[in-house]
Each structure stands twice: as structure tokens, then as C-alpha cells.
Amino acid sequence: MDAFVELSAELTGFSAEELTSTGLVEQYRALADGASEAEIIQLWYTGVWRGVIPTERAYAEGLAWKAIGVSPPGSAAPGFGSWEQRPRRSAR
Amino acid sequence: MRAVVVGAGFAGSLVAKVLGDNGFRVLVLEAGAEPNEDAVSRFRTALVKSPLKPYRRTAAAPSSDYLINTGPYAYSSPYLRMNGGTGTAWTGITPRMRPDDFHAADVGRGRNWPWGYDVLEPYYRAAEWEIGIAADADEQRQHLPVADGYRYPMHALPRTYLDHAVASVVDGALVDGHELLVVGTPQARNGIPVPGYRLDGQRCAGFASCVPICPENAKYTPHRTQKQWSATVELRTRCVVNRVHADESGRVTKVSYQRYEDDTSGRHTRHSEEADVVVLAAHAIENAKLLLMSRLANSSDQVGRNLMDHPALLTWALMPQAVGPFRGPGSTTGIEAFRGGPDRARRAPFRIEIGNWGWGWAAGSPDSDTAEFVAAGLRGQALREAVGDRVSRQFALQFEIEQEADPENRVTLAADLDPLGNPRPSIHYGLSDYVKDGLLAAKRASDGIFELLGADDHTSYKPDEERYFEHDGEPLRYWGAGHSGGTHVMGTSPRDSVVDQWQRCWDHPNLYAVGCGSMPSLGTSNPSLTMAALALRTAEHLVSRAR
Numbered sequence: 001m002d003a004f005v006e007l008s009a010e011l012t013g014f015s016a017e018e019l020t021s022t023g024l025v026e027q028y029r030a031l032a033d034g035a036s037e038a039e040i041i042q043l044w045y046t047g048v049w050r051g052v053i054p055t056e057r058a059y060a061e062g063l064a065w066k067a068i069g070v071s072p073p074g075s076a077a078p079g080f081g082s083w084e085q086r087p088r089r090s091a092r
Numbered sequence: 093m094r095a096v097v098v099g100a101g102f103a104g105s106l107v108a109k110v111l112g113d114n115g116f117r118v119l120v121l122e123a124g125a126e127p128n129e130d131a132v133s134r135f136r137t138a139l140v141k142s143p144l145k146p147y148r149r150t151a152a153a154p155s156s157d158y159l160i161n162t163g164p165y166a167y168s169s170p171y172l173r174m175n176g177g178t179g180t181a182w183t184g185i186t187p188r189m190r191p192d193d194f195h196a197a198d199v200g201r202g203r204n205w206p207w208g209y210d211v212l213e214p215y216y217r218a219a220e221w222e223i224g225i226a227a228d229a230d231e232q233r234q235h236l237p238v239a240d241g242y243r244y245p246m247h248a249l250p251r252t253y254l255d256h257a258v259a260s261v262v263d264g265a266l267v268d269g270h271e272l273l274v275v276g277t278p279q280a281r282n283g284i285p286v287p288g289y290r291l292d293g294q295r296c297a298g299f300a301s302c303v304p305i306c307p308e309n310a311k312y313t314p315h316r317t318q319k320q321w322s323a324t325v326e327l328r329t330r331c332v333v334n335r336v337h338a339d340e341s342g343r344v345t346k347v348s349y350q351r352y353e354d355d356t357s358g359r360h361t362r363h364s365e366e367a368d369v370v371v372l373a374a375h376a377i378e379n380a381k382l383l384l385m386s387r388l389a390n391s392s393d394q395v396g397r398n399l400m401d402h403p404a405l406l407t408w409a410l411m412p413q414a415v416g417p418f419r420g421p422g423s424t425t426g427i428e429a430f431r432g433g434p435d436r437a438r439r440a441p442f443r444i445e446i447g448n449w450g451w452g453w454a455a456g457s458p459d460s461d462t463a464e465f466v467a468a469g470l471r472g473q474a475l476r477e478a479v480g481d482r483v484s485r486q487f488a489l490q491f492e493i494e495q496e497a498d499p500e501n502r503v504t505l506a507a508d509l510d511p512l513g514n515p516r517p518s519i520h521y522g523l524s525d526y527v528k529d530g531l532l533a534a535k536r537a538s539d540g541i542f543e544l545l546g547a548d549d550h551t552s553y554k555p556d557e558e559r560y561f562e563h564d565g566e567p568l569r570y571w572g573a574g575h576s577g578g579t580h581v582m583g584t585s586p587r588d589s590v591v592d593q594w595q596r597c598w599d600h601p602n603l604y605a606v607g608c609g610s611m612p613s614l615g616t617s618n619p620s621l622t623m624a625a626l627a628l629r630t631a632e633h634l635v636s637r638a639r
Binding site: 073078081 | 135136137141249250252256283295296297299300301307308415416418420421424452458459463466471473474475476480483484
């Protein structure tokens with residue numbers, strides 16, 4: 001496993017497979033060269049890199065939302081009335 | 093008849109439709125540009141997802157961020173100058189006002205309407221069908237008179253899991269002497285239609301971003317009404333009306349406007365348009381600005397005065413169990429028990445929204461929670477679990493406090509000019525003790541509700557935060573609700589009001605100022621539905637006068 005993914009998994013609590021499935025590993029690897037732990041976590045969890053959300057995907061794949069088990073606002077349509085159902089906790 | 097409508101937002105689009113359907117030639121002059129097509133994308137990549145963020149802005153027609161605050165408190169309610177207006181970014185929550193809201197002065201607070209709820213009730217029904225409202229009449233009758241046999245055009249939307257969790261505990265309980273009941277909130281978004289109503293657009297699929305943007309157009313916006321305009325209605329965007337002209341008798345003859353092409357500069361050309369009737373529908377603050385610039389309609393000295401909003405109080409807490417926030421519309425139910433009654437004589441009444449979107453508005457969740465846990469040293473699985481546990485249990489209460497009409501809260505023309513050379517609006521705004529007592533009572537109600545729910549209260553208001561203040565030794569804070577009103581107030585006499593019961597300027601027989609600016613009181617209801625009902629009533633009056 002490559003070092004960036006390994007470090008990211010250790011910091012975020014999400015598996016290498018979960019991180020890879022976001023499609024953001026290559027983009028984040030390039031951005032996060034030399035970044036602090038806190039910056040790497042913020043990037044993965046919220047899609048924010050030094051005050052900017054670089055792409056729509058960075059927002060939509062934010063791990064904070066996956067930890068809650070919902071899609072970020074404005075990114076997915078779970079269906080009419082879906083909000084009435086018992087919440088699904090983490091996607092783990 | 094040739095009508096000019098100034099503003100293609102909520103009220104202007106409805107008035108133009110009715111006039112166009114009844115043989116008027118209508119020119120709608122909209123200050124803003126056409127909406128941008130990348131609004132959803134802009135929303136997703138906006139760091140702070142505030143209401144105006146996704147939308148196109150122009151230098152020539154600035155939105156509310158060009159207001160200049162001069163009073164003791166900041167007026168912080170946004171509005172959008174773009175085709176469709178603030179009705180593009182709105183929440184889509186559409187409660188009616190209650191009967192006692194029309195008689196605020198009877199308890200010594202603010203102003204009375206020229207008539208009561210009964211006069212507006214048929215227009216509420218018409219507006220609900222025109223806009224497309226999802227609600228259940230029997231449920232609304234629990235706190236409001238709704239005509240016998242009436243059906244809203246769509247069934248009430250399903251409640252959220254959170255709504256059920258709250259209702260199962262608080263229904264029937266007492267807080268500050270009020271019996272609580274969770275009631276579904278009427279919604280301007282597509283659900284399941286009743287026979288006779290045809291859906292326009294998709295059914296709400298739960299994007300959970302209604303403010304500021306509904307990606308599937310399940311939420312009503314004025315663009316939906318504009319699609320129904322007859323061929324006799326012409327829209328010109330990027331046209332900023334900067335003067336209404338009247339002859340010596342007071343009759344309005346024409347409007348002058350500035351047309352621009354470039355989004356980033358004040359470069360423009362000058363034009364004018366003659367009209368038999370002019371309808372100002374540019375937003376409460378913009379209507380007042382235009383009347384003041386034109387030196388019209390102000391024999392009462394009330395133009396720009398009586399500026400109101402709903403100062404909103406937010407409180408936030410954790411439920412004992414996961415409730416699944418950030419799902420569905422922003423608020424699907426409320427607690428209506430504090431909206432009226434004898435209490436309103438001594439403190440401002442308020443409506444309580446149960447907020448479905450966690451602490452997003454109140455505290456910037458989940459980004460803020462993540463930052464907090466990371467700063468505390470959490471990493472890996474512990475971080476993931478902490479964020480999941482914290483945010484999954486979040487909910488908020490949003491209190492809309494009534495603000496009474498006060499002539500000292502007002503819009504005037506600043507010396508500063510915008511890029512077109514027009515004065516920027518200057519806002520002098522304050523909160524009375526009546527409002528502050530209402531905010532304090534709201535906080536106490538919040539305490540009581542959180543206690544009933546066994547919720548862990550995380551509300552805090554800090555002196556270094558915007559719009560913080562103390563009242564009776566208690567820290568408080570208010571947020572702007574985006575509900576500007578009162579600036580061309582309606583009344584029964586030209587001596588102390590700007591428009592008559594038809595929203596016609598007392599001083600000018602063919603000049604109308606429509607919208608929330610006409611409202612003598614806002615009650616505790618999100619005002620767009622009432623604005624729509626008033627617009628339909630005025631449009632009907634214009635049609636009958638032309639015959």
C-alpha cells in the first residue's frame with residue numbers, strides 16, 4: 001500500500017479501500033505534499049484545502065458525512081420521504 | 093392597459109402573470125441578471141454555504157451586501173437581486189399569519205392591518221394553489237382557522253425521523269404554561285398532489301439544501317410562475333429602475349431605468365418607459381429606496397420606516413439517540429404554542445421551527461466538529477466515531493421572534509453611491525425591549541424543551557460573536573431571517589401610511605408598492621405566502637379597475 005494512503009487511513013479511521021473509492025487519492029496526494037496531519041484530515045473529512053474546496057467531488061466525498069451516514073447537502077437525492085426512516089449510522 | 097412591474101421576484105412575477113392573463117401589456121423590469129446555470133456547482137464548492145453564495149451577482153445591481161448599517165444593531169437579512177429574486181434562495185416554508193397577528197396594535201404593539209384574517213383567507217387559499225403548498229388542512233386547524241372543505245394542493249410532506257422523536261416526547265407537555273404540540277409546517281415543495289392539482293417539477297427527493305438551492309426544482313421559485321406568463325408579458329433583465337416620474341396631479345407617467353450588460357462594471361445606457369400603471373415589486377428595502385430616490389409617495393413621512401425582520405434565535409443540542417440530521421427539508425414541523433395569546437402584550441411572540449440540518453446554520457457542522465476533535469488530538473477510528481456520534485445526534489431549534497413596526501427602524505439614502513451612481517440604502521436598525529423579552533422567553537422555552545427531551549444543550553453565545561448582546565444579564569444573539577418588511581406600510585389613512593389596503597400609494601392613483609414592505613405586522617410567520625396572497629389580491633383589484 002502506498003505511503004500517502006496508509007497515512008491517510010491511519011489519520012482518518014477510514015480504510016484504504018474506502019479512501020480509494022472516493023476517487024480522490026491522486027488529487028489529494030498532490031495537494032497534501034508537505035501538509036500537516038490536521039490539514040490532511042480536514043481535506044479528507046470536509047474537502048477543504050487551505051480555505052478552498054477544490055472540486056465538487058471533494059465536497060461530495062467528505063468523510064465527515066460518511067461518518068454520519070448521510071450525503072452532504074445538495075449532492076444526492078435519497079428519495080421522497082427517505083428522511084422519515086431510522087437513520088443509518090456510519091457507513092462502516 | 094400598459095403596466096410596468098419593477099422586479100421579477102415573488103410578488104412581481106405573480107402580479108405580472110395575473111395582469112398578463114387579463115389583457116394587460118406588461119413589461120417586467122428586473123434589476124438583476126438571469127440566474128447562472130452553475131449555481132449547484134457553485135454551492136458545492138462554496139466554503140460557507142450562505143444563501144446568496146451560489147448565485148450570479150452584478151456590480152450594477154448589488155444585493156443586500158451593499159447595505160450600510162448605521163444603527164445600534166446590524167440588519168443582517170440577505171436579499172438577492174437576480175431574476176427570481178430572493179424567492180430563488182428562499183426556504184420554502186409557508187405558514188399563514190394567524191388572526192391575532194393582524195391586530196398587533198390592539199395589544200399596544202406595532203400596527204394593525206386595515207382588515208383581518210377573514211379578508212385575506214380566500215387569497216391565502218389562492219396563493220397556496222398558485223405556488224403549490226403541501227400541508228394537511230385538519231392538521232393546520234389545530235392552530236389556525238382554515239376554511240371548511242378546503243384542501244391544500246398537496247398532502248403534507250412526511251415528517252423527519254427527528255420530528256417524530258421530538259413529538260413523541262413533547263406533545264402534550266407544558267413549558268412556561270404552554271401546552272406543546274408538534275405541527276407539520278406547510279411547505280412550498282412538491283409532494284403528493286390531491287386530485288385537481290398538477291405537479292410542476294419533480295417531487296422533493298431530499299437533497300437537503302433547499303436554502304439556497306434545490307437541484308431538482310421541487311421547491312417553488314418565481315421562475316415557475318414566469319413559465320406561465322402569457323405572451324403579453326415581457327421580461328427585461330439587467331434593467332435597474334432608478335426613478336418613477338409623476339405629473340403635477342400625482343399620476344405616474346413613466347419610469348427611467350439603467351440597462352447594463354457587463355456583470356463587473358457600472359457601465360450602462362439610459363432608457364425610459366411610459367406606463368398606465370406602475371407596480372413596484374423590488375423588495376421591501378429596494379421599493380423604499382426607489383420611492384425615496386423618486387421623491388414620491390411620502391406625504392406621510394413613512395417611506396422607509398417601520399423596517400421589520402424576524403430576529404431569529406438559534407439553540408442547539410444533542411438528542412440522546414441518533415436522529416439522522418441533514419436529511420429532508422430544513423424544517424418540516426414546528427411548535428406553534430408561543431405565537432399568540434395574552435403573552436404577546438408583554439413580550440414578542442415567536443414561532444419555533446424544529447431544525448433538521450443539525451448545527452449547520454448555528455455552528456457550521458460537521459466541519460466545526462471535525463476541527464474541534466482534531467484539535468483535541470483525536471485521530472483514526474476515535475475521530476471517525478466521535479464525529480459520527482456527535483453529528484448524528486444534532487438538532488436545532490430556530491425561533492422566529494416577531495418584531496413590531498417601529499418608525500425609528502428605517503431605510504434612508506446613503507451619501508455613498510453604487511456603481512450605477514445610485515445611493516446605497518442606509519439602514520438604522522434596533523431591537524426593542526419587547527423583542528429582547530421575546531428572545532429571552534424563546535431561550536427559556538428552549539431550555540424547557542431540551543430538558544423534556546433529555547437533550548444535551550450546546551448553545552452558547554459569546555461576546556466576540558456577531559449580533560451578540562445581553563438582556564437582563566443573559567447572553568443572547570440574533571440571526572437575520574431574511575424577512576424584510578414594513579417599509580411602505582399599509583394603513584387606513586394617508587396621514588400615517590404609504591399604501592392603502594390595495595397596496596396603492598395614497599399619493600399616486602396609479603402607483604402600487606407590493607410585497608412584504610406593505611405589511612403592518614409580520615406576526616411570527618415566514619412572510620412569503622402572505623406576500624403572495626397580497627399580490628394576488630392587488631392583481632385582482634387592478635384587473636377589476638381596468639374593466
